[in-house]
Amino acid sequence: xxxxxxxxxxxxxxxxxxxxxxxxxxxxxxxxxxxxxxxxxxxxxxxxxxxxxxxxxxxxxxxxxxxxxxxxxxxxxxxxxxxxxxxxxxxxxxxxxxxxxxxxxxxxxxxxxxxxxxxxxxxxxxxxxxxxxxxxxxxxxxxxxxxxxxxxxxxxxxxxxxxxxxxxxxxxxxxxxxxxxxxxxxxxxxxxxxxxxxxxxxxxxxxxxxxxxxxxxxxxxxxxxxxxxxxxxxxxxxxxxxxxxxxxxxxxxxxxxxxxxxxxxxxxxxxxxxxxxxxxxxxxxxxxxxxxxxxxxxxxxxxxxxxxxxxxxxxxxxxxxxxxxxxxxxxxxxxxxxxxxxxxxxxxxxxxxxxxxxxxxxxxxxxxxxxxxxxxxxxxxxxxxxxxxxxxxxxxxx
Amino acid sequence: xxxxxxxxxxxxxxxxxxxxxxxxxxxxxxxxxxxxxxxxxxxxxxxxxxxxxxxxxxxxxxxxxxxxxxxxxxxxxxxxxxxxxxxxxxxxxxxxxxxxxxxxxxxxxxxxxxxxxxxxxxxxxxxxxxxxxxxxxxxxxxxxxxxxxxxxxxxxxxxxxxxxxxxxxxxxxxxxxxxxxxxxxxxxxxxxxxxxxxxxxxxxxxxxxxxxxxxxxxxxxxxxxxxxxxxxxxxxxxxxxxxxxxxxxxxxxxxxxxxxxxxxxxxxxxxxx
Numbered sequence: 129x130x131x132x133x134x135x136x137x138x139x140x141x142x143x144x145x146x147x148x149x150x151x152x153x154x155x156x157x158x159x160x161x162x163x164x165x166x167x168x169x170x171x172x173x174x175x176x177x178x179x180x181x182x183x184x185x186x187x188x189x190x191x192x193x194x195x196x197x198x199x200x201x202x203x204x205x206x207x208x209x210x211x212x213x214x215x216x217x218x219x220x221x222x223x224x225x226x227x228x229x230x231x232x233x234x235x236x237x238x239x240x241x242x243x244x245x246x247x248x249x250x251x252x253x254x255x256x257x258x259x260x261x262x263x264x265x266x267x268x269x270x271x272x273x274x275x276x277x278x279x280x281x282x283x284x285x286x287x288x289x290x291x292x293x294x295x296x297x298x299x300x301x302x303x304x305x306x307x308x309x310x311x312x313x314x315x316x317x318x319x320x321x322x323x324x325x326x327x328x329x330x331x332x333x334x335x336x337x338x339x340x341x342x343x344x345x346x347x348x349x350x351x352x353x354x355x356x357x358x359x360x361x362x363x364x365x366x367x368x369x370x371x372x373x374x375x376x377x378x379x380x381x382x383x384x385x386x387x388x389x390x391x392x393x394x395x396x397x398x399x400x401x402x403x404x405x406x407x408x409x410x411x412x413x414x415x416x417x418x419x420x421x422x423x424x425x426x427x428x429x430x431x432x433x434x435x436x437x438x439x440x441x442x443x444x445x446x447x448x449x450x451x452x453x454x455x456x457x458x459x460x461x462x463x464x465x466x467x468x469x470x471x472x473x474x475x476x477x478x479x480x481x482x483x484x485x486x487x488x489x490x491x492x493x494x495x496x497x498x499x500x501x502x503x504x505x506x507x508x509x510x511x512x513x514x515x516x517x518x519x520x521x522x523x524x525x526x
Numbered sequence: 527x528x529x530x531x532x533x534x535x536x537x538x539x540x541x542x543x544x545x546x547x548x549x550x551x552x553x554x555x556x557x558x559x560x561x562x563x564x565x566x567x568x569x570x571x572x573x574x575x576x577x578x579x580x581x582x583x584x585x586x587x588x589x590x591x592x593x594x595x596x597x598x599x600x601x602x603x604x605x606x607x608x609x610x611x612x613x614x615x616x617x618x619x620x621x622x623x624x625x626x627x628x629x630x631x632x633x634x635x636x637x638x639x640x641x642x643x644x645x646x647x648x649x650x651x652x653x654x655x656x657x658x659x660x661x662x663x664x665x666x667x668x669x670x671x672x673x674x675x676x677x678x679x680x681x682x683x684x685x686x687x688x689x690x691x692x693x694x695x696x697x698x699x700x701x702x703x704x705x706x707x708x709x710x711x712x713x714x715x716x717x718x719x720x721x722x723x724x725x726x727x728x729x730x731x732x733x734x735x736x737x738x739x740x741x742x743x744x745x746x747x748x749x750x751x752x753x754x755x756x757x758x759x760x761x762x763x764x765x766x767x768x769x770x771x772x773x774x775x776x777x778x779x780x781x782x783x784x785x786x787x788x789x790x791x792x793x794x795x796x797x798x799x
Contacts, residue, residue, distance in 0.1 A: 328656075328657065331657040332657055332660070384651070387653055387654055388643075388651045388652055388653055388654060389641050389643050389651065389652040389653075389654060390651055390652070391654075392630075392634060392638075392641055392654060393639075395627070395629060395630060395634075396627045396630060396634075396638055396639075398629070399627035399628055399629035399630060400625070400626065400627045400628065400629075402625065403624075403625040403626055403627050403638070404627065404638070404639070406609070406621075406625045407625070407638040407639030407640075408609075408610060408613075408639040408640070409638070409639050467627070467628075467629035467630075468629050
């Protein structure tokens, strides 16, 4: 038998199913399954868990972890790590609050300053990593300590925390898109997504490719998740503005990573930097751009955190927001070895991490127990990633 | 197959190299390498380890430019100082490690670094035209009779022969004239080797010039039209395959056998400059 011939299963459903079951890249399915399991467990333990009100809280709680995880996923896709995202986001929030509260700058100016600071730090770290070749682990460890020092330095004279005073930020942090508009927005969004998907399937068919069965299945899945979520959130107060901003950043990132030349090159550099270099891709340029994008998202996360809490405080930066974001990225299926994963992992990974945190709080569990459970989930996710990678290597080289 | 083809009828050789020299510090890697590659033919570049095969292809591919000597492409002297210059001249190299991104799909690898994109919009970056790329790739794969699974399949899940086929298709996808292949069958089983050799023959059949580097004498006699043998950084023999036996080729590679018609001035002793 010719080795380059493959016999395809007959029906598109069978082909899709065998693709899913044979593939070591299951997309978001494992993390969604884990999420459902976690929700069932907490609902059994405490009937207040799966209520519209608690899920609305959860929707706001995932925003900062999710945005930071999104930034981290960009970096991890390169095969690198950024340990500075926690303190950089707190520094951005501090600069925002100080400039608006004490220097009476307009909200927009404060926001630009804070985000520009985080983006600038991303740029500097990216320069050290890409041009000088210092390992990202060390660069961002140093960056985190510097950002921590600067944050403490500028916040300590003000008692370590600065309450926000502007109405716009408070509104963004606490209000919701009302139910009618939530439906309108979600229907428009789904309509656009369905249109793009069906159009691409049509063009594919016209170009002689196989039908997009997987794309249709994905479309159905997205519809169920989206409208289910809107239905649940509308049963309380509608879609939180915070969540909306995170979702916009998420969808923009999905577009950039999956549909643009830059995104293709990002995955290529993460998968095989030498092959990317020989293909004429500027590896250093991609690395630098990724650190800048991540810095921007980190600044945004800092603003969203300040908006949610109504205060910029040095005590929120203490380590675990960064570790939670890394955990969310890995739980969301992003491989620490680089080149594999999807930005949607930020959403589902953050949901897993924050569901556990939220559920444990409902149960009144001590934070000691919470850390152990979250750590256990992270270890399980990383073990699965490593096992899948070894499986891939065996099947790829054999 | 006859060696006495009228040069006017066949035209210029696609590639001619003359007197290539390359030094790495005090080490002389190439002393005097000369051979030519005709359009539609497979030229096997042979030699023992350290004979200068890799240095020669690196020179032609622009990875390690030569110090002295001439490279003529379609009769015109060209200067190749960088891989992008070689690519622009239509010279593509399939390296032994293939240089594929395992995490990306077949189509993404075929177009890596040269993606088809929409015109940039004022607010948007270059958007990939995946559907167009797939349709184009399908055509090229069809002309090469390469049979692959769905084009979004990650390269990691392909067999060694399929990966080699992807790397070769990638090399010819973009108006290349000359394809250089470094040990394409080294890591393959019997059936996959046959498939890749078939592909090498097909490339030549479609008018590409092919330089094949291999240690496998059987492969050479299966696909090569022309054989050039390097020894200690110099060409010791260039002849039509039909005029040679495997024993003679091995003799030229090892320097243990005097070949009638071998390039004069080169002996088994092969003094290094």
